[in-house]
Amino acid sequence: MTDRASARAAKSTLAARFAADPGVAGVGLARQDADYVVRVDLTEADTDGRVPRDVDGVRVVTHVVGAVRAL
Structure with missing residues (x-):
């Protein structure tokens, strides 16, 4: 079972890795x-x-959520 703290740490790792990647619209927890x-x-x-x-x-x-645009 994965706890929230472990998931948050993994999220931070991926968010930093894909911060400038235009193919990634967002990184979160679920x-x-x-x-x-x-x-x-x-x-x-x-x-x-x-x-x-x-x-x-x-x-x-x-x-896959598609392109994200401001309203």
Whole structure:
């Protein structure tokens, strides 16, 4: 079971790694079943291959959300 503190640390690692990547729209935490996971929102499906499936034992999930624009 992944606790929130471990997931936050993994989120920080990924957020720093993808801060300047235009293919990543956001990095956050999510709950799946009883575990916390890091959720990476992508602008395009082909970006998925660059995102690891696991960071420091914390599962990483991706979702393609498309381009994010200000209203």
